[in-house]
Amino acid sequence: xxxxxxxxxxxxxxxxxxxAKDASKATAPYAEDGAAMPPGAPIMSGHVAxxxxxxxxxxxxxSDVVANLTEAHVSGDFAVTTGTLTGSMGGQKLAGKYILYFxxxxxxxxxQCDIWNFDA
Numbered sequence: 260x261x262x263x264x265x266x267x268x269x270x271x272x273x274x275x276x277x278x279a280k281d282a283s284k285a286t287a288p289y290a291e292d293g294a295a296m297p298p299g300a301p302i303m304s305g306h307v308a309x310x311x312x313x314x315x316x317x318x319x320x321x322s323d324v325v326a327n328l329t330e331a332h333v334s335g336d337f338a339v340t341t342g343t344l345t346g347s348m349g350g351q352k353l354a355g356k357y358i359l360y361f362x363x364x365x366x367x368x369x370x371q372c373d374i375w376n377f378d379a
Contacts, residue, residue, distance in 0.1 A: 282314035290369035320349035336363040
């Protein structure tokens with residue numbers, strides 16, 4: 260699998276985990292020292308904090324998340340994906356955009372930073 264295909268698959272794996280209501284699966288693509296930067300909340304640093312965040316979101320009704328990857332770029336040991344997303348939180352429709360920043364270490368790509376926000 261090419262590096263671009265790998266980061267695209269990791270991008271999709273987060274959404275797959277959320278929709279499967281499996282916070283551990285949603286967290287697996289992140290680096291151990293990775294960060295999630297959700298809107299209106301502090302930075303979640305590390306697997307434990309990220310997994311707790313995703314579990315709370317799933318428990319709060321996050322569902323039906325669809326990500327539309329619009330770009331994927333790889334340069335050496337760094338990569339970025341961007342896209343739009345939709346979903347539902349407790350029955351309320353959500354729409355927004357995201358950026359995932361990846362780092363390759365020991366021949367393994369991981370999400371280093373995940374930031375997203377919602378459209379007004």
